Amino acid sequence: MKLSNSINDNMSPSQIYAEINRRQITAMMLHRELSVMFSFLGLQGFKRWQEYRYKKESDENIKMHFHFIDYDNHLIPDMNVEAIHIIPNDWYNAENLNVSANTKKSYVNRAMLEWQEWEEETKEVLEHYYMILLKQDKVCDAEYVMCMLKDTSKELKKLERCMNKLKLVDFDTVYIAEIQEELHNKYKKKMGE
Numbered sequence: 001m002k003l004s005n006s007i008n009d010n011m012s013p014s015q016i017y018a019e020i021n022r023r024q025i026t027a028m029m030l031h032r033e034l035s036v037m038f039s040f041l042g043l044q045g046f047k048r049w050q051e052y053r054y055k056k057e058s059d060e061n062i063k064m065h066f067h068f069i070d071y072d073n074h075l076i077p078d079m080n081v082e083a084i085h086i087i088p089n090d091w092y093n094a095e096n097l098n099v100s101a102n103t104k105k106s107y108v109n110r111a112m113l114e115w116q117e118w119e120e121e122t123k124e125v126l127e128h129y130y131m132i133l134l135k136q137d138k139v140c141d142a143e144y145v146m147c148m149l150k151d152t153s154k155e156l157k158k159l160e161r162c163m164n165k166l167k168l169v170d171f172d173t174v175y176i177a178e179i180q181e182e183l184h185n186k187y188k189k190k191m192g193e
């Protein structure tokens, strides 16, 4: 797993918050793309799950900005964020009704793996930031990062459970179709909370 070269023990809290902000914006793009992708594939449960993550992480991002202003009296430094694209270009000229079962299987596999790798890397990055802040005696900032770390671990745990089941059935499209309604209802309810 490749971690950002920019991680080092001398990072200031504002540099760490800026890096977290950049990562959160990328994460929002990832969940947004995956939500649209699953919608196109007709997988309403996976779509809702991603939509829920997108909204939840968007809320967390804006709350982090408010927290930093309240706590540090400054804005989080702005950094360039590279756009990510997961949906293949040729899908933009295709019709979703023509998506084959094999295509669904293959893209569910790829999308879920991509998501899992992203969250695993996020967890690792946050662990580094937590340790750096703690070493600098920035206990409150370290605790704030710890909350994010716990959220990421929870997200990852749910994803890993789903991935284990999907792997057990070799991403069987009948199984994938069967779990959509339950997931859809679960995340629709959670979004209403």
Ligand SMILES: [Fe+2]
Residues within 6 Å of the ligand: 027, 031, 053, 057, 119, 155
């Ligand atoms: Fe996420």
